[in-house]
Amino acid sequence: MHVLITGGSSGIGKATAFAYAETGARxxxxxxxxxxxxxxxxxxxxAGGGQAAAVHLDLEDHATIAPAVAAAGPVDALVANAVRWGTILPGGLAFKDVPASEWAAALHANVTGNALLVQQVLPGMRRRGFGRIVFVSSGIAEEGVPGPGVYGTAKMALHGMARALAWEAGRDGILVNVAVAGLTVTDAARPIPQEALDLLAARTPSRRLSTAGDMAALVLFLGSAANRNLTGEIVRDGSNAGRSAHAL
Ligand SMILES: NC(=O)c1ccc[n+]([C@@H]2O[C@H](COP(=O)([O-])OP(=O)(O)OC[C@H]3O[C@@H](n4cnc5c(N)ncnc54)[C@H](OP(=O)(O)O)[C@@H]3O)[C@@H](O)[C@H]2O)c1
Structure with a gap:
């Protein structure tokens, strides 16, 4: 198994890289x-005896996508995890204040960039009759949070992309799913005050926020041969807060 993980240099992507490596995957x-x-x-x-490599890929610069996939070589699984955060960091912009340039840049990177990435891996997966594709999305796409409207819109597009691809590629042994992260405790979450993290944790069914390792385990399942026939699904990690009135 050879997996290509975008955005593997930190956070959830990095934890996912370690999780695959532990299974012996390249x-x-x-x-x-x-x-x-x-x-x-x-x-x-x-150092742990595994096989790994890193390549440069910038979702904003589409010219980097094909060379990155070519350098990686044939892949059995793609984890589309990288994100251009844009105006979500440091705190989002009110919807009325988001300039057209930000809409264009966010969709260019996070939607079209991921579509072009999939186009690069799909023919090889088809030829080999096996493939797993996992898009990493955010609860913000479905929940709606004031501020990150552009980010959420771009993530929601990945849900549509996964559904379409599941139907288009399923007959070739390619399963396509979305792993939806809630607030996940990574370095990116460090600036969030502990009080706010505790509040969010209290609004989840398991009363705790996931770690990057928890998300990695979900992605690994969806994106491996252990996933036999789950496809076109939007799978929500338990860290998604406030989905139910019971949490209030
Ligand atoms: N952490 C959370 O609470 C949370 C919640 C919901 C969803 N998510 C989703 O989970 C995924 C990973 O998030 P994370 O928290 O692990 O984020 P992170 O630590 O900030 O990592 C983001 C990754 O994306 C890469 N990246 C940034 N801009 C890029 C670009 N223009 N082109 C290609 N790659 C780019 C970064 O690469 P470099 O560092 O090398 O620049 C980095 O590897 C994202 O899709 C995010 O939307 C995270």
Whole structure:
């Protein structure tokens, strides 16, 4: 099994790289600005006896996508995890204030970029009669949160993409799903005050927020041969807060 994980230089992508490596899979991660962080991930996997490589891919620069996939070589599984955060960081913009340029940039990277990425891996998966594709999405897409409207809209597009692809590629042994993260405790979550994290945890069924490792385990299942015939599904991690009035 060879897996290509975009955005494997940190957070959920990095944890997913380690999770695949532990199963003996060959792992290729992509990075954008974090070449050093990606090299550390590769080094750690190799030090543990695994096979890993890192390639540059910038979802904003579509010209980098095909060369990155070519450098990775034939892949059995694609984890489309990388994200251009845009105006969600540091706190989002009110809907009325989002300029057209931000809409264009966010959709260009997070929607079209991922579509072009899938186009690069699909023919090989078809030829080999096996493929797993996992899009990493966010509870924000379905829940709606004031502020990150552009981010949520772009993530929701991935749900539509997965549904369409599941039907189009299913007969070739390719299963396509979405793993929906709630607030996940990664470095990106560090600026969030503990009080706010506790509040969100209290609104989940299991009363705890997931770690990157928890998300990695979900992605690994969806994106491996252990997933025999689950496809076109939007699978929500338990860290998604406030889906039910019971949580109030
Ligand atoms: N953490 C959460 O609470 C949470 C919640 C819901 C959904 N998610 C989703 O989970 C996924 C991973 O999130 P994370 O928290 O692990 O984020 P993260 O730690 O910020 O990692 C983001 C990754 O995306 C890469 N990236 C950034 N801009 C890119 C671009 N223009 N082109 C290609 N790659 C780019 C980064 O690469 P470099 O560092 O090398 O630049 C990094 O590897 C994302 O899809 C995110 O939307 C996360």
């Amino acid at each position: 792992v290729t991660i992509t990075y954008n600005m974090g070449a050093d962080r990606a090299a550390e991930v590769v080094e750690r996997i190799r």
